[in-house]
Amino acid sequence: MKRKFVVLAILTTMSLVFFWGCSQQNIQAPVQNQENDAIQHVNMDPGVAPGEDFFRYANGGWIDANPIPDAFGQYGAGTEVWLRNNDQVKAVVTDPKLMESPAGSVQRKVAEFYQSGMDTLAIDAAGTVSLADGLDKILALSSKDEIAGLVAYMHRTSSYPLFYMYADQDEKNSEEVIANLTQSGLGMGDRDQYLNEDERSIFLRQAYETYIRTVFSLLGDDEGVIDHQVSVIMNIETQLAKNSMTRVELRDPVKGYNPMPLGELKEFSPLFDYAHYFKELGVQNPGMVNIRQLHFFKEMSGMVETVSLEDWKVYLRWNLIQGKTGALPQAYRDASFAFYGTAMNGTEKQQPRWRQVLGVMNGSLGEAIGQAYVAKHFPPSSKAKMLELVENLRVVYAERIKNLDWMTDATKEKALVKLAAMKVKIGYPDKWTDYSSMAISPENYGDNLAAARQFHFQKKIEKIGKPVDRDEWFMSPQTVNAYYSPSLNEIVFPAGILQPPFFFPDGDQAVN
Numbered sequence: 001m002k003r004k005f006v007v008l009a010i011l012t013t014m015s016l017v018f019f020w021g022c023s024q025q026n027i028q029a030p031v032q033n034q035e036n037d038a039i040q041h042v043n044m045d046p047g048v049a050p051g052e053d054f055f056r057y058a059n060g061g062w063i064d065a066n067p068i069p070d071a072f073g074q075y076g077a078g079t080e081v082w083l084r085n086n087d088q089v090k091a092v093v094t095d096p097k098l099m100e101s102p103a104g105s106v107q108r109k110v111a112e113f114y115q116s117g118m119d120t121l122a123i124d125a126a127g128t129v130s131l132a133d134g135l136d137k138i139l140a141l142s143s144k145d146e147i148a149g150l151v152a153y154m155h156r157t158s159s160y161p162l163f164y165m166y167a168d169q170d171e172k173n174s175e176e177v178i179a180n181l182t183q184s185g186l187g188m189g190d191r192d193q194y195l196n197e198d199e200r201s202i203f204l205r206q207a208y209e210t211y212i213r214t215v216f217s218l219l220g221d222d223e224g225v226i227d228h229q230v231s232v233i234m235n236i237e238t239q240l241a242k243n244s245m246t247r248v249e250l251r252d253p254v255k256g257y258n259p260m261p262l263g264e265l266k267e268f269s270p271l272f273d274y275a276h277y278f279k280e281l282g283v284q285n286p287g288m289v290n291i292r293q294l295h296f297f298k299e300m301s302g303m304v305e306t307v308s309l310e311d312w313k314v315y316l317r318w319n320l321i322q323g324k325t326g327a328l329p330q331a332y333r334d335a336s337f338a339f340y341g342t343a344m345n346g347t348e349k350q351q352p353r354w355r356q357v358l359g360v361m362n363g364s365l366g367e368a369i370g371q372a373y374v375a376k377h378f379p380p381s382s383k384a385k386m387l388e389l390v391e392n393l394r395v396v397y398a399e400r401i402k403n404l405d406w407m408t409d410a411t412k413e414k415a416l417v418k419l420a421a422m423k424v425k426i427g428y429p430d431k432w433t434d435y436s437s438m439a440i441s442p443e444n445y446g447d448n449l450a451a452a453r454q455f456h457f458q459k460k461i462e463k464i465g466k467p468v469d470r471d472e473w474f475m476s477p478q479t480v481n482a483y484y485s486p487s488l489n490e491i492v493f494p495a496g497i498l499q500p501p502f503f504f505p506d507g508d509q510a511v512n
Contacts, residue, residue, distance in 0.1 A: 038504055038511045070348035077501050082480045085496050089358055089478050092372045106368045106435050112442035113365060113452075117357035123327065123445050128219065130327040130446035134158060134320040138313050144304055147312060148273040152280035154316065156457050157450060159323025160184045161316055162240070162272075162300060165281075167463040169487050170290070171257050177463040178259065179283070182292040183244045186237050187212075187322060188344075194234075194241035207343035209234065214335040215321055232314040236307060243299040259288040268294075269301040282458075287465050326360060327446030364452035366476030367433040370495075373478045374428045378495035382505045383427045386498060389509055390424050390491070423470065423490035427498065428477040 045060025056063075068075045098111035116122075134157070137150055151162055164184035170176045188194065193204050209230050216226045249255060265274050268291075278286050291297050307315075321328075325336045334350075341347045350356070361369060401407070401415050438455040440448050463469070470488065475481055478496040485492070497503070503512050 038501070038507050071351070073345040073347055078480060081497065081499060081502065084499070085478060085480050086355055086358060088377055089362070089369060089373060090354060092369055092376065093358065093361065095372075104436075106365070107372075109435060109438065109440040110361070110365055110368050110372075112440050113361055113448050114357055115442045116440075116445040116448050117360065118353060119443075119445065120330065120353060122443065124329040126327070126444070126446060127329060130324050130450070131320060134324070135317065138316050138320065141309060141313060141316075144271075144309055144312070145273065147304065147316075148277040149280045150316065152277045154320060154323065156281060156454060157323075158453070159319045161319040163297070167460050169468050170259075170288075171253065171487065174487060175468055177466050177468055178288055178290050179278075179286045179461075179464045180290045180292055181297065183240070183296040185240045185319075186244070187233070187318070188237070191241040191244040191246065194238045204343060205234070207339055211335055211339035211343075212318065214338075215318075215332060218331055218335070219321075229314050229318070232311045233318050236303070236311065236315045239303055239307075240296075240300070243296045243303075245293050245296065255294075256290075256292045258291045258294055260291065261288060262286070265289055265291065265297075269297045271301040271304040272297075281461055283461055283464060324446070324449075327449050360449070360452075362476055362478065364449075364456075365435060365438075366478070367429065367473075368435055370428055370477030371432055374495050378427050378477070378498065379505075382495075382498060382503075385505065385509075385512075386426045386493060386503065387424065389512055390426070390493075392509070394419060394422070418489060421489055423488070425473065425490060425492040427493070427495040429471065429473045431471055 041061075043062035043065075044058055045056055045064075048057045048060060050057040066075060072079060093110050093114045095111075098107045099115075101107035101111070134154065137153060141147070141150060154161055155165060162185045164182050166180050166182070167177050168180055170178040186194070188204060188208055193201050195201075212230050212233055213226055216229055217223075221229070245255070260268065262275050262278070262285075274289070278284070321332075325332055337350050341350065351359075398416055398419055401412055401419065404412065407415070435455070439451050468488070470490075473492065473494075474485075475483065475492065475494050476496075477494050479494040480496045482491075482493045482497055484490070499505075500507075
């Protein structure tokens, strides 16, 4: 999801270093801190003068006692909470009572999804069957006019070749959701990694080529053919990278707001059939479509013409495989980790399988898991205490705004109106996501991944042209993170991060 968030770095005296994401290793979660341990002096380094190096003074003891494990590119208090949180979530999804729930119930779906993900023997035995439909469609392409329809199919079912489509709040009409198209299609993710000539970028390009070679070798392609395929993929992705905005350019909100109807988009980028693309998604008339990078989409149209159909098939095949890696045998997953885990992020060991599956499930059935999670780990008293804390902050913030000497009275008035209007979401949503239309089975992990992707993609496109749902959450309750959304003017603290060392249910509010 490409929503603009300010991710909150919730700093504590104990550790200012955070880890956000999914890293790899079987590490025991630390014992939860108690109220009396909120400020742990053992984590400090009193031998350093705070006026000279406050970071070391506050965190030196903890840093010395916690070298970064092989499985992590970085490690901090956030990682410790994440590890503890994984244990809590695992207990939720492995509760035997879930499998005793009625067939088709959301509780049963949680249990069956986890069971299918943990059955690595069945996943390995299935081989590349999850690729079959997509590969057939790619091989059947007979003209470039069909590319738009196939891209739509892949966006809905597996991956994002060429560009990314999402539905989000219209930045100049905050009450309505609009379709957005944005640059994408890069296996390495960042344009500069394709274009820069520094040592790191060259290393990553070589590692990425090795990854591509390994995957096509696993598929049984001939060595000579693989050389050609690597060249094709790198050439297409490098062209896309050259046409992409830099990270600095992406920060300009004006450059990123270019809404236009389909007719105008067709004139602007004529060789990609956007009308057919949206029709294949089930959106007959998306209305205004925001093109976030004009140059990218203009040049992408030219690429449709200059790149041969056979080369497009190679690129699309690679994207299909990338999107389905989680359902492929272990050798494919190992190859993916060797690049994305080790080469890109410096992690040497993979997560235990159960953590990998939980990571997928948190994105697939997040609120189904979250509902059971908060029942066990986030009582109403914690929600009430956090709401009280935020409201106290709001009162103090208003007083500070009123006393600012650099802000005009008119600006203060508008700031106070915005502050009063800020929505606060704590713990979990008031209305839970309905997963009844997502078909899940205990036997086929590949089918479950596909069902989850299509469910969430359908949920996304159904928002287009509709009023903004201001009750929607963009993180599941068990997420160890938080965010502020400027466009929605809301601050959100999921239950997952509201535990020590960031929040003490029975602790002093000053510490919290």
